[in-house]
Amino acid sequence: MNANILRLSPAAERNKRPILDVLRQVFPAHGRVLEIASGTGQHAAWFAAAMPGWRWQPTDFQADALPSIRAWAADTQAGHVLEPLQLDVLAPQWPLGPDPFDGIFCANMLHIAPWATCAALMQGAARHLTTQGALVTYGPYLEDGVPTSPGNLAFDESLRRENAAWGLRQREAVEREAQRAGLVLSERHAMPAHNLLLVWRREP
Incomplete structure (x- = not known):
């Protein structure tokens, strides 16, 4: 394996197990999963290797991320990780074809x-x-009435300086955008390191 291609995210290594534990509850055991902003490709490879019934479609906005995604899939021998695609979420049409997905992970x-x-x-x-x-989003959020950890406050400040x-996004503001698209927040999972995993589904 070419170490110059295979990128490593320590955060992805730390959070892959707790995220997978929840995804197993949310996504069906067999189905098609789309990943937005796959980054290094660690999640795609590890989740697909752990759940062989998932056909995992990784994507990323950055074209230079795609070789690392391929490398991680090859390293874990997760044959049901599909060829990664470059995808800009702001594009009016995503290059995905007509078949819908059972899950989307971001x-x-x-x-x-x-x-x-x-x-x-x-x-x-x-x-x-x-x-x-179901759409699953994961990461740090701000929430009304919920104290923000000092670490997340410092992280937010550093991001805004950069x-x-x-x-960090206000969970309630994200919820409003979801509702405009016809999705509602169906599950909120508190995760390690003051992160949240949020599950969004179509309005009943």
Whole structure:
């Protein structure tokens, strides 16, 4: 394996087990899963290797992320990880074909992307999910009435210094964008390191 291709995210290594434990409850044992903002590819490879009934479609906005995604899939021998695609959530049409997905997974994107990506993610999920499908978002959030950890406050400040369009998102604001797209928050899971895993489904 070419170490220059295979990128490593320590955070992805730490959170893969608790995320997988919840995904097993949310997504069907057999189905098609779309990942938005796959990054290094560690989640795609590890989740697909653990759940051979999932056909995992990784994507990323950055073209230079795709070789690492391929490398992780090869390293774990997860043959049901599909060829990664370059995907911009802000594009009016996503390059995915007509078949819907049973699940969509997006980790740690909303706080390092412009706010417009939140509405685009929700609208794209509504277009591409099956009737019973679920969108799962994971990462740090701000919440009304819930104290924010000192670590997340410092993280938010550092993000905004780096890019004024970045920063931790208010869960309630994300919820409003989801509702505009016809999705509702169906589950809220508190995760390690003061993160949340949120499950969004079509309005009943």
